[in-house]
Amino acid sequence: MVAHHTDAESVNLSFSQPSMNLLKNQEKIRFIDLFCGLGGFRVAIEQVCRQKNLASDCVFSCDIDKDAQAIYHANFGDKPQGDITEIAALDIPEHDILMAGFPCQPFSICGDLKGFEDTRGTLFFEIARILKAKQPAAFILENVKQLQGHQQGKTLEVILDTLQLVSEKRVVLSGQNQLYLEQL
Numbered sequence: 001m002v003a004h005h006t007d008a009e010s011v012n013l014s015f016s017q018p019s020m021n022l023l024k025n026q027e028k029i030r031f032i033d034l035f036c037g038l039g040g041f042r043v044a045i046e047q048v049c050r051q052k053n054l055a056s057d058c059v060f061s062c063d064i065d066k067d068a069q070a071i072y073h074a075n076f077g078d079k080p081q082g083d084i085t086e087i088a089a090l091d092i093p094e095h096d097i098l099m100a101g102f103p104c105q106p107f108s109i110c111g112d113l114k115g116f117e118d119t120r121g122t123l124f125f126e127i128a129r130i131l132k133a134k135q136p137a138a139f140i141l142e143n144v145k146q147l148q149g150h151q152q153g154k155t156l157e158v159i160l161d162t163l164q165l166v167s168e169k170r171v172v173l174s175g176q177n178q179l180y181l182e183q184l
Contacts, residue, residue, distance in 0.1 A: 028055040032092060032136075034100035034127060036061045036080050039072050041099040041140065059093040084126045089133035098139040100127045124159060132166035139167070 029049055033042050042058055049056035061080040063069055073079040081087055131139060 026054065026096065028057055029097060030057045030059045030093070030095045031097040031099055032095045032130075033058055033061040033080075034084060034098065034130070035123065036063045036072055037065075037068050037101055039075050041101060041142075042076065045097065045099065045140075059095050062087065084123065089130050092130060092134065095134065096137045098127070098131060098134070098136045099141075100139070101142040125162070128162045128166045131163070135167070 029045070031042075031045055033039070036042065042061070046056050058076070058078060061072065061078055062082065062084050063072065063080045064083050069080045069082070127139075127141065
């Protein structure tokens with residue numbers, strides 16, 4: 001699965017051939033929605049699943065923001081868990097796809113650009129912790145504007161290296177910061 005997320009309003013999801021092969025015998029896609037905000041990723045994946053005649057099931061969601069939790073609950077009927085740093089990976093249900101809109105402020109030109117020196121920036125490593133423990137078939141991470149050039153590309157290098165270490169899939173950066181997963 002490929003995600004190109006250019007801003008909060010638009011999410012372009014498409015299935016790449018390698019990720020479709022990983023999920024080809026599935027009738028239902030189970031996914032988790034980390035740092036879910038108001039649910040933009042969830043709306044997108046549910047729409048894609050409907051188009052592909054697949055059932056979808058959000059088995060876990062989290063966001064630390066109480067207002068976002070309330071809106072997500074109103075929109076979907078599920079109340080997201082709170083602080084991901086306090087949730088053991090073993091307590092997160094098995095899933096096929098991990099989606100994460102990890103906090104962009106530390107990396108974005110709209111924020112203070114402190115990257116991993118900002119506590120919110122370290123939340124990326126919570127995604128890595130869960131990927132390592134659960135090994136979903138695919139994952140989708142939010143594309144943060146200017147991430148590729150943040151700290152002269154060092155931040156993206158750390159992210160890609162970390163993803164490669166924790167995932168059994170090959171991570172390929174392509175085009176407009178699109179990450180493709182391929183079976184090794």
